[in-house]
Amino acid sequence: xxxxxxxxxxxxxxxxxxxxxxxxxxxxxxxxxxxxxxxxxxxxxxxxxxxxxxxxxxxxxxxxxxxxxxxxxxxxxxxxxxxxxxxxxxxxxxxxxxxxxxxxxxxxxxxxxxxxxxxxxxxxxxxxxxxxxxxxxxxxxxxxxxxxxxxxxxxxxxxxxxxxxxxxxxxxxxxxxxxxxxxxxxxxxxxxxxxxxxxxxxxxxxxxxxxxxxxxxxxxxxxxxxxxxxxx
Numbered sequence: 001x002x003x004x005x006x007x008x009x010x011x012x013x014x015x016x017x018x019x020x021x022x023x024x025x026x027x028x029x030x031x032x033x034x035x036x037x038x039x040x041x042x043x044x045x046x047x048x049x050x051x052x053x054x055x056x057x058x059x060x061x062x063x064x065x066x067x068x069x070x071x072x073x074x075x076x077x078x079x080x081x082x083x084x085x086x087x088x089x090x091x092x093x094x095x096x097x098x099x100x101x102x103x104x105x106x107x108x109x110x111x112x113x114x115x116x117x118x119x120x121x122x123x124x125x126x127x128x129x130x131x132x133x134x135x136x137x138x139x140x141x142x143x144x145x146x147x148x149x150x151x152x153x154x155x156x157x158x159x160x161x162x163x164x165x166x167x168x169x170x171x172x173x174x175x176x177x178x179x180x181x182x183x184x185x186x187x188x189x190x191x192x193x194x195x196x197x198x199x200x201x202x203x204x205x206x207x208x209x210x211x212x213x214x215x216x217x218x219x220x221x222x223x224x225x226x227x228x229x230x231x232x
Contacts, residue, residue: 001052001155003201005059011206012036048087049080056155063154072149075139076156082132083163090163091213095132097167098215099125100176108134108181125215133182136160140184146191153192161192165202166210169226202228 002009014023019032027034028046038045038054045051053073056062063069085092103126105111114135117123123131139148147153148160167176168189177186192198201207210229212222225231 001055001059001061001158003206004153004158004195004197005061006197007059011208048084049076052076052155052159061153061155061158063149068149072154072156075148076159078132078135079156079159082128083160089217090166092217093125093128095129095163096125096213096215096217097129097163097172098213100129100167100173100180103130103180105130105180108137113138130180133180133185137182137185140188145184146188153195157188157192158198161189161198164189165193166213169210171224171226172213 024030026044028044031046033046033048033051035045035051035054037043038051045054053062053076063072080087081094083095084090085094091098105126111130111134112123112127114131117131121128136148144150147157149157164176164185166172168174173179177183177189193202207228209223210226212220212224214220223229223232
């Protein structure tokens with residue numbers, strides 16, 4: 001969002017030793033991420049969702065009116081509980097890029113929908129991942145496009161994009177749109193990637209390093225090369 005809005009920012013990255021030996025106690029709730037000095041008065045803001053919504057509001061990326069903001073918020077909550085695995089992992093039981101690499105799938109018309117599926121179900125990780133991909137494909141079908149709310153992106157578009165961009169990496173499922181029958185999501189990824197500020201960011205050293213995803217859900221933070229992530 002900050003890159004799209006061309007707002008200067010600094011990123012503080014630290015290892016676990018620094019976190020354990022002092023950084024943790026400087027955060028509002030002992031967790032990351034944290035937006036430092038968010039109010040210009042020296043106070044810090046914790047929690048991913050709160051930070052995201054705050055920045056979206058400040059940057060004009062949260063919707064054109066209260067009705068649209070409520071709709072985006074609802075979709076964001078769904079995105080967070082599924083594709084972000086409730087903030088616990090980028091690759092977990094609700095959504096897993098790694099599980100989709102070798103997934104067998106049918107035509108989208110033959111798959112169960114998110115709306116009709118119960119919370120307790122017998123779907124595997126790939127099946128649950130396809131549920132939410134199909135749901136956002138459906139949402140794009142209701143939009144005039146190319147973004148979820150139409151011609152202009154909102155904060156949720158960037159959240160959806162970075163997960164789909166990882167899914168489309170050469171080592172994952174670069175043909176996910178055709179393999180899983182998700183043409184609108186395929187065009188969505190192209191549209192966001194083509195935005196000048198986003199494209200510049202993806203190719204820059206400012207981008208957070210890409211790391212290996214494991215089917216077990218473990219995140220070992222092992223760097224891996226990719227489309228715009230150079231070999232070391």
